[in-house]
Amino acid sequence: MTEGKKEKFIVPIGPQHPALKEPGNFEFTVDGEIVTDAAVRLGFVHRGIEKACETRNYTQDLYLLERVCGICSHVHATAFVLGVEKLAGVQAPPRAEAIRVLAAELERIHSHLLWFGVAAHEAGFDTLFMYTWRDREVVMDILETLSGSRVHYSVNVLGGVKIDIDQKLSDLIKKDMDFLEERTEHYMKVVTTDETFLGRTRGIGTLSRDRAKLLGAVGPTARASGVKRDIRVNAPYSGYKEFPVKMVIDQTGDLEARFVVRLKELYESYRLIKVILEKIQPGDIVTRIKRKIPEGEVISRVEAPRGELFYYIKSNGTEMPDRVKVRTPSLCNWGTITDVAVGHKLADMPMLLAGIDPCFSCNDRMVEIRSDSQPSQIMDWDGLRKYGIEYYK
Amino acid sequence: MNLSLHPLILLLVFPGGLFLMNIGLMYEWADRKLVARFQSRVGPRWFQPFADTVKLLAKEEIIPNGVHKIMFQALPIIALTGALTAALYIPMFGFEAAFSFEGDLIVSLYMLSMMTLSIGMAGANTLSRFTIIGATRALTQMFSYEAPFLLALLGPAIAAGTWNIGKINTFAGENIWLILAQPIGFIIAVVGLMGKLELPPFDSPEAETEIVAGALTEYSGRGLALFHIGKNVELVIGLTLVVIFYLGGIANPIEFILKSAGLFLVVSALQSMFARLRIDQTVGLWWRLGALMGLLQLLAIIFGRYLGEILR
Numbered sequence: 001m002t003e004g005k006k007e008k009f010i011v012p013i014g015p016q017h018p019a020l021k022e023p024g025n026f027e028f029t030v031d032g033e034i035v036t037d038a039a040v041r042l043g044f045v046h047r048g049i050e051k052a053c054e055t056r057n058y059t060q061d062l063y064l065l066e067r068v069c070g071i072c073s074h075v076h077a078t079a080f081v082l083g084v085e086k087l088a089g090v091q092a093p094p095r096a097e098a099i100r101v102l103a104a105e106l107e108r109i110h111s112h113l114l115w116f117g118v119a120a121h122e123a124g125f126d127t128l129f130m131y132t133w134r135d136r137e138v139v140m141d142i143l144e145t146l147s148g149s150r151v152h153y154s155v156n157v158l159g160g161v162k163i164d165i166d167q168k169l170s171d172l173i174k175k176d177m178d179f180l181e182e183r184t185e186h187y188m189k190v191v192t193t194d195e196t197f198l199g200r201t202r203g204i205g206t207l208s209r210d211r212a213k214l215l216g217a218v219g220p221t222a223r224a225s226g227v228k229r230d231i232r233v234n235a236p237y238s239g240y241k242e243f244p245v246k247m248v249i250d251q252t253g254d255l256e257a258r259f260v261v262r263l264k265e266l267y268e269s270y271r272l273i274k275v276i277l278e279k280i281q282p283g284d285i286v287t288r289i290k291r292k293i294p295e296g297e298v299i300s301r302v303e304a305p306r307g308e309l310f311y312y313i314k315s316n317g318t319e320m321p322d323r324v325k326v327r328t329p330s331l332c333n334w335g336t337i338t339d340v341a342v343g344h345k346l347a348d349m350p351m352l353l354a355g356i357d358p359c360f361s362c363n364d365r366m367v368e369i370r371s372d373s374q375p376s377q378i379m380d381w382d383g384l385r386k387y388g389i390e391y392y393k
Numbered sequence: 394m395n396l397s398l399h400p401l402i403l404l405l406v407f408p409g410g411l412f413l414m415n416i417g418l419m420y421e422w423a424d425r426k427l428v429a430r431f432q433s434r435v436g437p438r439w440f441q442p443f444a445d446t447v448k449l450l451a452k453e454e455i456i457p458n459g460v461h462k463i464m465f466q467a468l469p470i471i472a473l474t475g476a477l478t479a480a481l482y483i484p485m486f487g488f489e490a491a492f493s494f495e496g497d498l499i500v501s502l503y504m505l506s507m508m509t510l511s512i513g514m515a516g517a518n519t520l521s522r523f524t525i526i527g528a529t530r531a532l533t534q535m536f537s538y539e540a541p542f543l544l545a546l547l548g549p550a551i552a553a554g555t556w557n558i559g560k561i562n563t564f565a566g567e568n569i570w571l572i573l574a575q576p577i578g579f580i581i582a583v584v585g586l587m588g589k590l591e592l593p594p595f596d597s598p599e600a601e602t603e604i605v606a607g608a609l610t611e612y613s614g615r616g617l618a619l620f621h622i623g624k625n626v627e628l629v630i631g632l633t634l635v636v637i638f639y640l641g642g643i644a645n646p647i648e649f650i651l652k653s654a655g656l657f658l659v660v661s662a663l664q665s666m667f668a669r670l671r672i673d674q675t676v677g678l679w680w681r682l683g684a685l686m687g688l689l690q691l692l693a694i695i696f697g698r699y700l701g702e703i704l705r
Contacts, residue, residue, distance in 0.1 A: 011522050011604075019602035030526075033672065122602045124593060124669020130432040196594055196667040199674055346526070347671040350602040 011346060015044050019122060019350040022360035026337075026353070030346050038341035038349075040334050046364040053324040058084055058158060058293060061321065066152050068326060069362040071114060074100075074107045075304040076362075077156040079311040080324070082237060083300030084158055087293050087315050094242065095283040096160035101239035102276050103146070103155040104302075105269040109180065110139045111305035112262045112269075115357045116187065119259070122350040123200045128190060135183045138176050145169060160286030170277045177270045184266050191259045201255040205340045205352045208253055215335040219307020221356045224261045225253035231303040238302075243276055255355050262357075291319050304329055306357050330356070331363040413480050417625030418442040420657075424628070427661035442625075446618050454614035459520045468515045469612070469619035475507025476626040483633055484562050486649050496556045502543060505589070505630065508623055509535045512598075515620075516608025527607025530672045531598040534588060537679035538595075542585030544687030548578040549638040551694050558637065565642035572639045577690045579639045581683055586631040587660065588675065590624065594667035595675055632656055 008029050015023035023044035029037035049068055053061045065080050066073040078100055085092060092100075113136040120128035140150050147153035147163050155161050165173075191197065207217070212225035222229045226249060232240045233247045248264040250257040295317040302309050307329030314323040333356040341352060379387065421442040429436025456465055482497040484490045490497070509531060516528025549571050550556055553564035565571060572579045588595040599607035609620055636643060636652045643649040670678065 009522065011526065018605055032529075033526075120668070124596065124600060124602070125667070126593070127432045127665040128668075130434055134433055194668070196670060199670065200668050345671055345673065347597060347600065347603055347669075 013349065013353075019353070020360075021118075022358075024358070024360045026349070028341065028346060028349055033345045033347070035341050035344055035346055035349065038338045040338055042334070042360065043364050045361045047361070050324055050326060050365075053321055055320065057291065057319040058321065059291075061324065062156065062158065063154070065324075065326070066154060069328070069359055070151055071111050071359060072107055072304045072306070072309075073152045074103050074155055075302050075309055076326070077154070078104060078238065079300045079302045079309050080313070081156045081158055082302070083298045083311050083313040084293060084315075085289070086298050086300070087296050087313065088158075088289055089294070090159050090287055090289045092160045092238075093284040093287060094239075094281060095164075096285045097239035098242065098276050098280045099161045099163065099165065099239075099285065100156065101243055102165070102273060102280075103143075103153060103161075105273050105276075106139055106143055106146070107153075108305045109266060109269050110136055110143065111357075112266050113139065115262065115305075115354070116259070119351065119354040120197075122354045123197060125197060128187075128197075132187065135180060138180060142173055142176055145172070157286060159289035160284070162286070164285055165277075165280070174274055174277055177273055181267065181270045184263055184270075188260070188263050191256070191263065198256065200348070200351060201259060204255045204344065204348050205355055206252070206254040207336055207340055209251075211339060212253065212336065215339060216332050217307075217336050217356075218329045218332045219304070219357075220248075220258060220261045220265065221307065221333050221336060223248060224250045224257035226251040229308070231301050231308050235301065237300075239276070243272055243279070245272055255351060258355050292317060293319075293321075306330055306359060307332060326362075328359065328362040330359045331365075333358070334363075410477065413477060413485075413626050413629065414622050417622060417629050418446060420628050420632070421621075421625045423654075423657060424661060424664075427657065428665050431661060431665040446622065449613075449618035449621070450615055452614040454616055457519055457521070457611050460518050460611075464514070464518055466616065468511045468518070469616040469623070472508045472511035473619045473623040473626070475504045475511070476623045476630065479504035480626065480630050482558055483630060484559055484637065484643065485629075485633060486643075486646050490559050493557055493559045498546065498550055498556045498558050498561070501558065501630070501634075502546070505627060506535065506539065508627055509589070512608045512620070515612065519611040521611050523604040523606070523610045524608050526604050527598050527610065530604075531591070531608050533672055534591070534595065534598055534675055537676045538585045538588035538683070541581050541679055541683035541687045542589060544684070544691055545578045545582035545585055546634065546638060548575050548687075548690055548694050551691070551698065558634075562637045562642040565637060565639075566644050570639065570641040575639070575690060575694065577686050579635075581687050581690075582635050582639060583656070583660065583663070585683070586635060587663065588679070590628055590631060592660070593664045594669050597669060597672045597675060600669060632660070 009031070011028045011030055013026040013028065014020050015025050025041040025044070027039045027041070028035045049064060052064060056064060062077055062080060066077045068076045113132050117129040117132040117136070120126070120132065143153055144150050146165070146169065147155055155163055191201075207221070207225045209226040212222050212227050217225065217227065218229060228234075228247060228249060230245075230247045231237065232245050236244065245268055248261050248268060250261050293315045295315055297312070297314040300311040300313065309329060310325075310327040312323070312325040313321055316322040336356060337352055341349065344352065419439075419442075422437065422439050425441070426436040454466075456462055479501040481492050482490050482501045513528045513532040513535070516524040516531065519525075549561055549565065552571065552574070553561045555561060555564070591598050597603075599609070604610070609617060612620065632653050633643070633649075636649070636656055640652045640656065643652065
């Protein structure tokens with residue numbers, strides 16, 4: 001339309017947008033319907049949890065870190081607990097490790113089903129969205145019966161777990177797993193055969209194996225591109241040594257592959273849960289652990305539903321940690337979106353965003369960029385307040 | 394049935410004006426409820442669309458900066474007027490059409506297109522980026538479904554040998570249901586109607602996960618309410634047209650209700666069965682498949698009529 005210089009037509013998605021339930025800002029430069037450039041801006045919900053960890057003791061931190069994510073609260077606690085136990089030289093009893101894995105797999109089921117619904121909604125397939133979320137209630141009910149809470153189950157304590165399973169509960173879970181397996185088979189059929197749905201997923205957002213490796217993709221996103229990256233298999237932790245899982249790999253790397261990989265992981269979770277319920281040994285579920293953790297530092301890695309979750313914990317020999325660093329899987333996967341977005345249609349963007357199963361609140365970190373020309377500023381509380389009032393005037 | 398009413402009543406109360414708007418809201422409720430039940434949700438109560446409309450009408454209308462104000466306010470009225478005018482030529486509810494003349498089929502189809510045109514212009518009128526993309530998509534979609542939809546409605550018209558909706562209604566009532574004689578035309582008409590009304594899976598002009606509310610993003614209050622009422626009226630007219638043309642016409646109110654309800658079930662089921670089509674997929678579907686099938690159907694009808702003449 002413009003003569004001479006070409007104006008850019010940028011479509012902003014977020015921080016407030018019906019496609020995103022959490023705040024993040026994406027700017028897609030479009031030429032008609034074709035996306036020519038993409039940019040991500042994060043950091044709208046930075047909460048300072050890492051810093052807050054340093055002023056609380058290890059037990060309190062456990063509850064704080066569970067609240068990093070509303071979907072995968074259990075894996076955060078598991079990563080932290082495993083790290084602290086390693087520092088203290090304590091080994092949780094085998095029954096506790098098995099229950100940790102059980103909770104983690106139930107959480108994976110609920111997370112994947114939630115993602116599946118959201119992704120279907122982004123594709124405008126609301127019926128599938130409603131059906132998956134209805135079936136997700138089954139696993140939410142199990143989690144509630146197991147721990148008393150639907151979201152923050154608080155299964156872990158330092159040195160073990162605080163919930164136990166009995167025969168009645170075990171039978172209930174097995175029955176529900178059979179039901180969910182049947183439903184998942186139906187969804188698998190929809191995802192791989194429905195013409196309209198395939199039109200939105202097949203060949204869209206293809207991420208090659210090399211690009212996935214280069215960009216450091218993790219979790220199902222990487223596995224859909226054929227990268228063998230699963231901490232549960234590569235470096236088994238907790239109960240996964242006793243109850244191994246099979247890695248689910250797909251070579252295509254497009255959105256359809258990501259759907260297939262996640263659904264196949266659901267089968268694997270159902271199988272693993274049934275195996276655990278069969279083979280779990282009676283015994284203690286918790287061992288004692290000292291309040292003061294010996295000096296040292298540790299890296300703890302676990303496989304969250306979205307990929308590798310990384311914890312670095314440094315102890316200075318007191319009751320409180322010196323430093324806790326969290327790196328969530330969503331942060332590793334952002335690069336893949338801006339990489340594959342160019343050349344696709346605008347209508348594909350919400351699907352691409354949903355394809356990595358993003359979780360915004362957990363990946364917001366503060367980064368300080370040091371440069372010589374602009375020295376970093378240190379402000380006290382009053383100064384910061386005044387600056388804020390001036391800024392928004 | 395033959396009733397003689399005062400022209401003003403015809404225009405303002407029945408079948409035009411008040412009656413149409415109210416039955417439009419009932420249709421919206423039926424649509425929402427059926428889709429909800431298909432999706433295993435509970436769905437709204439019967440007065441929800443009424444409550445929504447009353448609330449919207451009572452609310453302040455915000456006119457954004459940088460728009461042509463008169464156009465911004467006039468477009469919803471034009472859209473609604475177009476839909477209501479189209480209804481006057483259609484035998485509603487089993488009664489005869491309020492007005493009719495030879496060729497009113499073309500006039501009412503043009504009137505129905507006013508809605509999409511208004512939405513497109515409303516989107517292009519505002520500065521928001523979502524509305525501009527929404528408007529582009531709405532107009533693109535119009536260019537793709539309009540031709541096949543028209544072809545699908547021309548089939549029965551040619552078979553009946555008239556362009557008068559009332560006469561086609563009588564013809565359809567006297568002969569076998571045209572859905573049996575022209576099945577392709579029926580499918581194209583139903584799917585074309587869904588495209589016209591921007592129902593899922595053809596709702597990419599207002600895809601909320603991409604462009605918020607499409608062309609109507611900046612509308613609020615009265616303007617939005619009028620657009621909604623207009624769309625509901627269009628839903629009523631569209632379904633009635635398909636019933637008249639393909640499901641054996643309507644001779645009395647009971648037939649009207651039963652046949653419309655049956656068609657409604659089909660349309661709601663179609664709405665909840667598919668993922669949303671991208672705009673390029675929609676255009677491809679209509680021009681590669683819809684238009685060609687419609688043309689074939691039309692040629693077959695013309696050939697059949699020609700053959701019939703010779704044999705006679």
